[in-house]
Amino acid sequence: MSVHPSTFSIAAQDPETGAVGVAVQSKFVAVGAVVPFVASDAGAVATQSYANVAYGPDGLSLLREGHTAEEVVERLTSDDEERASRQVGVVGADGSVAAYTGSDCLDYAGDVQGEGYTVQGNILENRATIEAMAETFEASEGGLPERLIAALHAGNEAGGDSRGEQSAALYVAKEAGGYDGKNDRWIDVRVDDHPNPIDELERVFKIYDVTLLAREAPEETRSLEGEPAEAVTAALADLGHYEGSSPEFGENEREALESFRGVNNFENHSLEVLEDAIVRGWDEAEGEGEDLLVDAIWRGLSRLERE
Numbered sequence: 001m002s003v004h005p006s007t008f009s010i011a012a013q014d015p016e017t018g019a020v021g022v023a024v025q026s027k028f029v030a031v032g033a034v035v036p037f038v039a040s041d042a043g044a045v046a047t048q049s050y051a052n053v054a055y056g057p058d059g060l061s062l063l064r065e066g067h068t069a070e071e072v073v074e075r076l077t078s079d080d081e082e083r084a085s086r087q088v089g090v091v092g093a094d095g096s097v098a099a100y101t102g103s104d105c106l107d108y109a110g111d112v113q114g115e116g117y118t119v120q121g122n123i124l125e126n127r128a129t130i131e132a133m134a135e136t137f138e139a140s141e142g143g144l145p146e147r148l149i150a151a152l153h154a155g156n157e158a159g160g161d162s163r164g165e166q167s168a169a170l171y172v173a174k175e176a177g178g179y180d181g182k183n184d185r186w187i188d189v190r191v192d193d194h195p196n197p198i199d200e201l202e203r204v205f206k207i208y209d210v211t212l213l214a215r216e217a218p219e220e221t222r223s224l225e226g227e228p229a230e231a232v233t234a235a236l237a238d239l240g241h242y243e244g245s246s247p248e249f250g251e252n253e254r255e256a257l258e259s260f261r262g263v264n265n266f267e268n269h270s271l272e273v274l275e276d277a278i279v280r281g282w283d284e285a286e287g288e289g290e291d292l293l294v295d296a297i298w299r300g301l302s303r304l305e306r307e
Contacts, residue, residue, distance in 0.1 A: 010119045026048075047087075069097050169190045170201060209301075213268075216307060281295070
């Protein structure tokens with residue numbers, strides 16, 4: 001069966017943390033099941049166009065053997081009789097990068113590389129899509145996942161997939177970064193079918209981040225008070241964690257926040273840290289109800305380094 005996830009993606013490595021990852025968007029259902037292959041001890045491979053999914057495991061194996069990204073791309077494509085229809089981007093755990101865009105990939109198709117990353121796309125509105133992704137990735141602050149998502153947004157805004165939007169994925173590996181430190185699957189978030197998949201991917205990533213990714217403890221914590229305290233209490237009441245209303249954020253209100261923390265599996269952070277995060281993130285938070293609270297927590301936690 002021929003699969004054709006015509007799309008745009010970015011594969012990148014973070015030299016500071018050793019994390020490697022792929023972010024991708026396409027007018028193709030469940031693109032995360034086809035394009036990204038990542039391993040902390042090897043690197044990242046994004047295989048697309050008439051995708052040869054064997055490029056994923058084969059490419060990672062070659063990287064583990066010590067081949068550079070350029071050598072991997074050459075080895076993968078040289079033996080493929082349909083290479084003219086393939087597109088692939090490779091980043092090694094050593095930071096080496098390379099890509100290949102076959103001559104039969106549908107316009108616009110191309111790729112661009114920079115230090116520690118490669119961007120590639122096909123059936124795009126324009127070349128500006130991949131150029132905007134590269135520029136944004138280089139200019140963005142924050143961790144690797146935030147920079148990868150920012151690149152997707154930039155590519156989409158610059159033109160994106162000429163057929164529209166459907167699915168997106170973010171897959172990042174880091175040594176012992178997975179659940180309970182038992183594997184390297186640090187971040188694995190997919191949106192398989194959605195009218196605005198990148199926006200939805202970012203929303204789900206924030207929940208994933210708050211729930212599963214550890215942060216350094218803050219040097220000091222703040223307490224809710226004033227208008228933010230009233231607004232948070234009202235939101236907790238709307239969500240069924242609190243009855244009544246109060247201008248203060250005292251013992252009963254913190255019990256409601258504790259209930260919210262438990263229901264949403266946010267035990268990765270203490271109640272004090274969660275309250276502090278809401279205080280610091282509240283003014284910039286977006287959304288309504290539970291989404292608003294989660295966004296405030298994520299923004300407040302984002303000032304802390306991930307472990």
